[in-house]
Amino acid sequence: MNVVLITIITLSALGALAAVILYFVAQKFKVYEDPRIDQVEEVLPAANCGGCGYPGCRAFAEAMVSSDDISNLYCPVGGAEVMSKAAEIVGKAVAEAAPQVAVVRCNGTCENRPRTNKYEGAESCTIAATLYGGETGCSYGCLGLGECVDACNFDAMYMDPVTGLPVVIEENCVACGACVEACPKDIIELRNIGPKSRRIYVSCVNKDRGGPARKACSVACIGCGKCEQVCAFDAITIKDNLAYIDYEKCKLCRKCVEVCPTDAIHEINFPVRKPKPAAPKKPAESTEKNAPEVKGNDKPEEK
Amino acid sequence: MNQWKNFSKGFFKENAVFTLLLGMCPTLGVTSSAINGLGMGLATTFVLVMANLVISLIKDFIPEKVRIPAFIVVIATFVTIVEMLMQAYTPALYESLGLFIPLIVVNCIVLGRAEAFASKNSVGASIVDGLGMGLGFAMALTMLGSVRELLGSGKLFNVSIYPEDYGMLVFVLAPGAFIALGYMIAIIDKMKKA
Amino acid sequence: MSTLIISPSPHVHSGDSVKKNMYGVIIALLPALAASLWVFGLGALVVTVTAVAASVLFEYLIEKYLLKVPSTISDGSAVITGLLLAFNLPSNLPVWIIIIGALVAIGIGKMSFGGLGNNPFNPALVGRVFLLISFPVQMTSWPKPMANVGTYLDATTGATPLSIIKEGLKNGEKLTDLLKEIPSFADMFLGKMGGSAGEVAAIALLIGLVYMLVRKIITWHIPFAVLGTIAVFTGLLNLSNPEEYAGPVFHLLTGGAMLGAIFMATDYVTSPMTPKGQIIFGVGIGVITVLIRVFGAYPEGMSFAILIMNAFVPLIDRYVKPKRFGEKVK
Amino acid sequence: MLKTFSLGGVHPAENKISAGKKIEVLPTPAQVSVPISQHIGAPSTPVVKKGDSVKVGQLIAKSSGFVSANIHSPVSGTVFKIDNVLDASGYKRPAIIIKVDGDDEWDESIDRSPELKKDIDLSPEEIIKKVGEAGIVGLGGATFPSHVKLSVPPGKKCDVLILNGVECEPYLTSDHQLMMEKGEEIMVGAKILMKALKVDKCIIGIENNKPDAIEHMNKLAQEYEGITVQPLKVQYPQGGEKQLIDACIGRQVPSGKLPIEVGAVVQNVGTTFAVYEAVQKNKPLFERVVTVTGKSVKSPGNFLARVGTPINDLIEAAGGLPEDTGKIIGGGPMMGKALVSTDVPVTKGSSGVLIMPDEMAHRKQAQPCIRCSKCVSVCPMGLSPYLLMTLSEKGIWDRTEEEQVMDCIECGSCSFTCPSNRPLLDYIRLGKGTVGQIIRSRNK
Amino acid sequence: MEYVIIIVSAIFVNNVVLSQFLGICPFLGVSKKLSTGIGMTGAVTFVMIVATLVTWLVQKLILEPFNVTFLQTISFILIIAALVQLVEIVLKKVSPPLYQALGVFLPLITTNCAILGVAILTIQKDFNLIESVVFAAATAVGFGLALVLFAGIREQLDLADVPKGMKGTPIALVVAGLLALAFMGFANLV
Amino acid sequence: MATIESSLKNMLLTLLIITAIAGTSLGFVYKLTEKPIAEAKARKQQEAIKQVVPEFTNNPADEAIVVTSPEGLPIKLFPAKKDGKLVGVAVETVSNKGFAGNVSIMVGFKPDGTIINYQVLEHKETPGLGTKMDKWFKTDKGHQSILGKNPGSYNLTVTKDGGQVDAITAATISSRAFLDAVRIGYKSFMENKSKLEEGGAQ
Numbered sequence A: 001m002n003v004v005l006i007t008i009i010t011l012s013a014l015g016a017l018a019a020v021i022l023y024f025v026a027q028k029f030k031v032y033e034d035p036r037i038d039q040v041e042e043v044l045p046a047a048n049c050g051g052c053g054y055p056g057c058r059a060f061a062e063a064m065v066s067s068d069d070i071s072n073l074y075c076p077v078g079g080a081e082v083m084s085k086a087a088e089i090v091g092k093a094v095a096e097a098a099p100q101v102a103v104v105r106c107n108g109t110c111e112n113r114p115r116t117n118k119y120e121g122a123e124s125c126t127i128a129a130t131l132y133g134g135e136t137g138c139s140y141g142c143l144g145l146g147e148c149v150d151a152c153n154f155d156a157m158y159m160d161p162v163t164g165l166p167v168v169i170e171e172n173c174v175a176c177g178a179c180v181e182a183c184p185k186d187i188i189e190l191r192n193i194g195p196k197s198r199r200i201y202v203s204c205v206n207k208d209r210g211g212p213a214r215k216a217c218s219v220a221c222i223g224c225g226k227c228e229q230v231c232a233f234d235a236i237t238i239k240d241n242l243a244y245i246d247y248e249k250c251k252l253c254r255k256c257v258e259v260c261p262t263d264a265i266h267e268i269n270f271p272v273r274k275p276k277p278a279a280p281k282k283p284a285e286s287t288e289k290n291a292p293e294v295k296g297n298d299k300p301e302e303k
Numbered sequence B: 001m002n003q004w005k006n007f008s009k010g011f012f013k014e015n016a017v018f019t020l021l022l023g024m025c026p027t028l029g030v031t032s033s034a035i036n037g038l039g040m041g042l043a044t045t046f047v048l049v050m051a052n053l054v055i056s057l058i059k060d061f062i063p064e065k066v067r068i069p070a071f072i073v074v075i076a077t078f079v080t081i082v083e084m085l086m087q088a089y090t091p092a093l094y095e096s097l098g099l100f101i102p103l104i105v106v107n108c109i110v111l112g113r114a115e116a117f118a119s120k121n122s123v124g125a126s127i128v129d130g131l132g133m134g135l136g137f138a139m140a141l142t143m144l145g146s147v148r149e150l151l152g153s154g155k156l157f158n159v160s161i162y163p164e165d166y167g168m169l170v171f172v173l174a175p176g177a178f179i180a181l182g183y184m185i186a187i188i189d190k191m192k193k194a
Numbered sequence C: 001m002s003t004l005i006i007s008p009s010p011h012v013h014s015g016d017s018v019k020k021n022m023y024g025v026i027i028a029l030l031p032a033l034a035a036s037l038w039v040f041g042l043g044a045l046v047v048t049v050t051a052v053a054a055s056v057l058f059e060y061l062i063e064k065y066l067l068k069v070p071s072t073i074s075d076g077s078a079v080i081t082g083l084l085l086a087f088n089l090p091s092n093l094p095v096w097i098i099i100i101g102a103l104v105a106i107g108i109g110k111m112s113f114g115g116l117g118n119n120p121f122n123p124a125l126v127g128r129v130f131l132l133i134s135f136p137v138q139m140t141s142w143p144k145p146m147a148n149v150g151t152y153l154d155a156t157t158g159a160t161p162l163s164i165i166k167e168g169l170k171n172g173e174k175l176t177d178l179l180k181e182i183p184s185f186a187d188m189f190l191g192k193m194g195g196s197a198g199e200v201a202a203i204a205l206l207i208g209l210v211y212m213l214v215r216k217i218i219t220w221h222i223p224f225a226v227l228g229t230i231a232v233f234t235g236l237l238n239l240s241n242p243e244e245y246a247g248p249v250f251h252l253l254t255g256g257a258m259l260g261a262i263f264m265a266t267d268y269v270t271s272p273m274t275p276k277g278q279i280i281f282g283v284g285i286g287v288i289t290v291l292i293r294v295f296g297a298y299p300e301g302m303s304f305a306i307l308i309m310n311a312f313v314p315l316i317d318r319y320v321k322p323k324r325f326g327e328k329v330k
Numbered sequence D: 001m002l003k004t005f006s007l008g009g010v011h012p013a014e015n016k017i018s019a020g021k022k023i024e025v026l027p028t029p030a031q032v033s034v035p036i037s038q039h040i041g042a043p044s045t046p047v048v049k050k051g052d053s054v055k056v057g058q059l060i061a062k063s064s065g066f067v068s069a070n071i072h073s074p075v076s077g078t079v080f081k082i083d084n085v086l087d088a089s090g091y092k093r094p095a096i097i098i099k100v101d102g103d104d105e106w107d108e109s110i111d112r113s114p115e116l117k118k119d120i121d122l123s124p125e126e127i128i129k130k131v132g133e134a135g136i137v138g139l140g141g142a143t144f145p146s147h148v149k150l151s152v153p154p155g156k157k158c159d160v161l162i163l164n165g166v167e168c169e170p171y172l173t174s175d176h177q178l179m180m181e182k183g184e185e186i187m188v189g190a191k192i193l194m195k196a197l198k199v200d201k202c203i204i205g206i207e208n209n210k211p212d213a214i215e216h217m218n219k220l221a222q223e224y225e226g227i228t229v230q231p232l233k234v235q236y237p238q239g240g241e242k243q244l245i246d247a248c249i250g251r252q253v254p255s256g257k258l259p260i261e262v263g264a265v266v267q268n269v270g271t272t273f274a275v276y277e278a279v280q281k282n283k284p285l286f287e288r289v290v291t292v293t294g295k296s297v298k299s300p301g302n303f304l305a306r307v308g309t310p311i312n313d314l315i316e317a318a319g320g321l322p323e324d325t326g327k328i329i330g331g332g333p334m335m336g337k338a339l340v341s342t343d344v345p346v347t348k349g350s351s352g353v354l355i356m357p358d359e360m361a362h363r364k365q366a367q368p369c370i371r372c373s374k375c376v377s378v379c380p381m382g383l384s385p386y387l388l389m390t391l392s393e394k395g396i397w398d399r400t401e402e403e404q405v406m407d408c409i410e411c412g413s414c415s416f417t418c419p420s421n422r423p424l425l426d427y428i429r430l431g432k433g434t435v436g437q438i439i440r441s442r443n444k
Numbered sequence E: 001m002e003y004v005i006i007i008v009s010a011i012f013v014n015n016v017v018l019s020q021f022l023g024i025c026p027f028l029g030v031s032k033k034l035s036t037g038i039g040m041t042g043a044v045t046f047v048m049i050v051a052t053l054v055t056w057l058v059q060k061l062i063l064e065p066f067n068v069t070f071l072q073t074i075s076f077i078l079i080i081a082a083l084v085q086l087v088e089i090v091l092k093k094v095s096p097p098l099y100q101a102l103g104v105f106l107p108l109i110t111t112n113c114a115i116l117g118v119a120i121l122t123i124q125k126d127f128n129l130i131e132s133v134v135f136a137a138a139t140a141v142g143f144g145l146a147l148v149l150f151a152g153i154r155e156q157l158d159l160a161d162v163p164k165g166m167k168g169t170p171i172a173l174v175v176a177g178l179l180a181l182a183f184m185g186f187a188n189l190v
Numbered sequence F: 001m002a003t004i005e006s007s008l009k010n011m012l013l014t015l016l017i018i019t020a021i022a023g024t025s026l027g028f029v030y031k032l033t034e035k036p037i038a039e040a041k042a043r044k045q046q047e048a049i050k051q052v053v054p055e056f057t058n059n060p061a062d063e064a065i066v067v068t069s070p071e072g073l074p075i076k077l078f079p080a081k082k083d084g085k086l087v088g089v090a091v092e093t094v095s096n097k098g099f100a101g102n103v104s105i106m107v108g109f110k111p112d113g114t115i116i117n118y119q120v121l122e123h124k125e126t127p128g129l130g131t132k133m134d135k136w137f138k139t140d141k142g143h144q145s146i147l148g149k150n151p152g153s154y155n156l157t158v159t160k161d162g163g164q165v166d167a168i169t170a171a172t173i174s175s176r177a178f179l180d181a182v183r184i185g186y187k188s189f190m191e192n193k194s195k196l197e198e199g200g201a202q
């Protein structure tokens, strides 16, 4: 029995010693860290993508906890659901942000935009852009070297080998904005997904006057102003020979699409237009050709 | 169903060795043969289950500040028990596992599970969790041990498969342990994706 | 004129290429190959052919079926790995062991890291040391020089000068007596001694060194640092106790010191980038080699020393920077 | 041993095909387009408008800030429009387009007599003012406004002027030919610069592959006190400012500092000639010598061309565009810029037009870095190009900065030498750009 | 000479990580960056020396006299755990940046086999107090050496094109293996 | 989660209770296993002895004597006696001439010094090379085997050094160390033979 006794005494003494030391040290060196930071971090998606503008999820969590006004804090990956959970933890209200998706605003395919030069340098859009306007007469359009694709962490983009343009895979895109950041030509924009994923936007960023623009690319926006006139909701503005559609104001009426002489305005995820009786088939086809993304049309979400 | 999931996650999805990379020292240190791996795995399983059991029982009575020391005492108790039992009844295995038996106490899996699971869950779930994790660990160790034994000395569980002269001794030694585990993890990652 | 090419400057190139450098090294290795054929004959031939073929084949297979990337076997680096692996093996090594060595060198040592340029350790040495540890019996039986020109597996074997000395000393014999047992320095210089297939003939290796220096494939820093350090270190030991420590000439001529210093420590991929770094690297190799030879378990330490210093390369590159322009402020 | 700079360097094939070709005066074109940004610094502000008639040498755009330069009309005629036109990189930039009237009427104040005028009447301050008014920018490539360079900042002291007659770029011969034909004027120009800088020492650095120029300038220099000629080893980038200072006087400009830090000012010989003309002849900078060359060019040569002339005219003068053209480079092959078309105009900075046959124009496929360290050993600035490239490729900007990317002079020696054909400088430029931005925003 | 042998043996010949298989978790975990690797080495060195000192005393003054050496494991780990927590709390207060850098890994030190392993080994090897401390320090240096070399290689590999399937842990383990292979050259150096 | 407050009293109490319980259970398990452990240890030694000497009736461990080898290493001599008569001696001997560290073996001698059998106890030689000594010197092939040889009359060194024993292929060093240990064992036995026999008489 002796051994058992010694055992108990030894161990208990050690345990007690440990407890006492720990207690006093803990008292003396107390550092307060808001436990909510951990809690918020737990609900965040841990993608650490920087889409929120902070260097990582933890930094964002700290910002959530420390800032009084969190209306300009938003985690695009987690979306509204995560934000409301996080807001609940910190007890503040979140800004309601409509879900968005990345949109490529250039339709300068090899076919639409003749190549005037051949670029042979490092495969990086930024590098190419700092030295040259591109391989075509349009110095605004896509350079086709895929920096946006490389930037995407969610496999939501690929380069279409035929058109030479990047394509966004809508289902995968979480609107983190990495591609927007990456593109040196500011071609990619985050736009509201829109009801039934329907969107209308000007697929061009060329600011040249009509003539040169058209010469460089057959589907360029020439700033003619027809769409601006036809829009009943003031959603379209023209600046520097380029039309821009405000997605907050756009009501998806599609009038502008019809009047655009160069087919620069794209509509996405709308059902195929009924062929007008006058001109069977052909016009529908031509829209499709100019807007490759339209292909998804056949399976609209409505049953 | 849920219990089954809880049990099976330790084998693949959250396998301590292949995915969580915990408990690497015994994993590499004792797996020069399949039987050593199995022995170590089972010893760890025993500690894991018992520790999970006890900790889930007492979790509500422990002040925050002494949580870790308390858990460690519990774990260490069971490790010492295993140590003494093995010494008494399987002395050969005890010798070949050597230092790594007392080191079960610092195996990150054991403490990790106590912290992450047993201190938050019911007794039943904790036992199942410990069993799953432990057996998953044992499985990984046995696999690694088999590979190393087979490549290194042409044997499997001490049964000669091909002449020992053709074995690559490296695999019995330290470098082989790292390399074999590296490629095993690569293969398992690949299988998981497929 | 159709479409003008646009590209960033510079618009001209020296014309140097990876291939040119690699084939240059292969050419520089030819004298050593010839010497090994002269000394070890058939065995050397079989070992070299097997190692080169297996290395190239494994690189091809791994790139084609595992990594699914374009093949790079034509750049010549796999040939070098094969040649140097062969040069580091006894010439009576069974084919299956050579093949394992090539697989380890290329598969583990090189392709696992992404192929040419990415591996932190010298692939040929990874293969060699792996074999040495795995098959110590076969890896330490050395065919007698000149005596086995027509035989391969059943060559008569003997010890290398290094192992004769090392064992003898351990057994308490006198160095002066032991030195009588080994070939003369002149014979050793020509390659008439036991050892790995390609390491024996110092003269052939030195010809290769001169060739590579003239063609500016490598710079002098690493080989000279390695050999110089070995010479100085063993020289000092020899002075301190000539009865126990062999002198610099002996150490420079034996145990792959030349092969390692000239061809293996200089591998671009696994050596530092700056002259200063290269000298640190070389000195490190020299010191470790001598430590292992004189105090360690293995009679020969070059392979281990190079591998160990390979591990230091990232640190050296991190902290030893090239001399910057403008640092010397006047 | 010939003098040279202390670190790195390469030796590309020299290919000075047009060497010894007399400078030909190119006929004035029918229309010129004069970009308003031909120099480092802020673009100039146009002072003419559509329809204005202008004479040769008349101010048409004036300096818009401290680092900026005046621009003068290179022709006589009417301003057709001020519009965005294609520049060498395919971006549209504003330019003044002038229709030429054929009279070639020069501004009266310009002294068109060919006599050499040796006496320097102006004071240092007046010289600098004159240089500024004449719109002189560095013709050695950087097009840095010369009057700014000549105004030594307070607290600094200049003790030597170095003339850059190195012309280390392969193919180019304009400076070489200028020295042969206008040596005397350059000497006087040097004297003017020495007076402006208040120094009594001037070194003319010339690479050893121009023995005739060295001899010629040496002979002339006997008569000019304080001017010496320094032959230099043929090694690229001998003409780089920092390298040249190192080679000539053994001083190294510290990282991030200007030459004046070590008491030196460097001017190109062409710039010096322009200074002579401005100060002694009152002639602003509106024309320059341009080398037109290339392996397949019929009659390569050196041409005196007005700013704004389409490159096309120059090419025609040299025998037309060869069939096999793949790339047209504005400048030399090491630092020059590939042009997107032959419509782009000659600017103050155009030193040459190099026409490359298609077979030479392509880059080879880049391979992974084999860590051969050749780029490190050729870098004249002592950088680690292989590392800078990888770091900027992966966007690790803090380490890119740590590795002193900003010191890179973009000489291209690293890309030139890399056996793996890696686009080192492409990425280093990206790194420089990005790190530069980061530093600027940090200093704000 | 005794000490030289202990030191060389602990650092090179029987390196904790590369041949003893102790402390692998932090070796793999904190080696992604050189800077954290160095910090971790510092923390480990400190804890290892102090822990060895204390456990040696406990062994000799309590466990052996009272003949309860079977309590070795439990009492040693208790001491180490308390010690680590102590360091953690102190560090948090005294040097927040260091805590930031090592934060997560401090608790990991508790479960670092190397600490307990060394404490037990010093007893097994029958070292006296000074020998034990020297051994602990040398072991920590060996740990640091392996860790720093490993971190250097991993940082360089971050910039290399390692094949997808091998990225991360697999390649790290292969590197560790090759490092161990290289270190086998030190066999029997003392 | 823990609902108990972290006050000093609570902390102390909890740890005390836990350690007490742990101590109790450990103490009991210790008691329980104390004997089996001791037995297991004894059995191991016993078995090694049994392997190398003929059948005996005494407890050799009780009568063992310990001497020091010329290298300063401890040598243990276990007399095996049948009915009080010395039938053999098991010598736990060691040499430090190994390829890597010490080689320690248990050799059994007949009272006249003839080697009965041996068992390798511990070594750090290279696996696959040095490890071969487990069997090598028992194998009846060429001049490998040392069983039945008497070190007094048989030259127990490797042929390379002029002896009569074939070294392990490519492991001469290990062979030397092994034979060295055997010779040391033999010498120690011979020097202490009388003492061992004597011990039996008592």
Ligand SMILES: Cc1cc2nc3c(=O)[nH]c(=O)nc-3n(C[C@H](O)[C@H](O)[C@H](O)COP(=O)(O)O)c2cc1C
Pocket: D040, D138, D140, D141, D142, D143, D144, D148, D149, D150, D153, D240, D241, D242, D258, D259, D260, D265
């Ligand atoms: C922003 C900037 C400011 C400069 N300021 C001065 C100056 O104050 N004094 C001077 O002598 N040169 C100045 N320089 C000119 C440089 O010294 C150098 O001549 C110019 O960058 C061209 O050199 P490079 O052709 O070797 O690149 C300046 C250059 C730049 C880019």
Ligand SMILES: Cc1cc2nc3c(=O)[nH]c(=O)nc-3n(C[C@H](O)[C@H](O)[C@H](O)COP(=O)(O)O)c2cc1C
Pocket: D137, D138, D139, D140, D141, D142, D143, D144, D164, D165, D166, D167, D168, D169, D175, D237, D238, D239, D240, D241, D242, D266, D267, D268, D269, D271, D272, D335, D409, D410, D411
């Ligand atoms: C790599 C490199 C090479 C250069 N080569 C020359 C050259 O050959 N000749 C020259 O006049 N300027 C050369 N320069 C420009 C000079 O650095 C410097 O800007 C010029 O000599 C200053 O004179 P400037 O202001 O009159 O042009 C070179 C610059 C660099 C960066």
Ligand SMILES: Cc1cc2nc3c(=O)[nH]c(=O)nc-3n(C[C@H](O)[C@H](O)[C@H](O)COP(=O)(O)O)c2cc1C
Pocket: C132, C133, C136, C139, C140, C159, C163, C167, C297, C298, C299, F099, F100, F125, F126, F127, F129, F130, F131, F167, F168, F169, F170, F171, F172, F173, F174, F175
């Ligand atoms: C990796 C390696 C391990 C070795 N291990 C041993 C060993 O354990 N025992 C031994 O006697 N020799 C060992 N050696 C061989 C010796 O170094 C030496 O070559 C050999 O003993 C002499 O050869 P021999 O026995 O055929 O005369 C080893 C060699 C290598 C390369």
Ligand SMILES: Cc1cc2nc3c(=O)[nH]c(=O)nc-3n(C[C@H](O)[C@H](O)[C@H](O)CO)c2cc1C
Pocket: C021, C022, C025, C077, C078, C080, C081, C082, C084, C110, C115, C116, C117, C118, C119, C121, C122, C123, C124, C125, C217, C218, C263, C264, C265, C266, C267, C268, C269, C270
């Ligand atoms: C000078 C030089 C030395 C080389 N030495 C070796 C060598 O020792 N081992 C080897 O496997 N490859 C060697 N190579 C080939 C190649 O660089 C090597 O396989 C790379 O390490 C593979 O990434 C060498 C190449 C050169 C240019």
Ligand code: SF4
Pocket: A101, A102, A151, A152, A153, A154, A155, A156, A157, A168, A172, A173, A174, A175, A176, A177, A178, A179, A180
């Ligand atoms: S497509 Fe753009 S916005 Fe969408 S996930 Fe990828 S990078 Fe982010």
Ligand code: SF4
Pocket: A104, A125, A141, A142, A143, A144, A145, A146, A147, A148, A149, A166, A182, A183, A184, A185, A186, A187, A188
């Ligand atoms: S959209 Fe922008 S980033 Fe993407 S390929 Fe085009 S230019 Fe490059």
Ligand code: SF4
Pocket: D378, D379, D380, D381, D382, D383, D384, D385, D407, D408, D409, D410, D411, D412, D413, D414, D415, D424, D425, D428
């Ligand atoms: S371009 Fe920059 S990095 Fe490359 S060699 Fe020249 S100075 Fe060095």
Ligand code: SF4
Pocket: D368, D369, D370, D371, D372, D373, D374, D375, D376, D385, D386, D417, D418, D419, D420, D421, D422, D424
């Ligand atoms: S020259 Fe090219 S291959 Fe050589 S180190 Fe530099 S980047 Fe790498």
Ligand code: FES
Pocket: B022, B023, B024, B025, B026, B106, B107, B108, E022, E023, E024, E025, E026, E111, E112, E113, E114
């Ligand atoms: S198991 Fe050893 S450190 Fe984790």
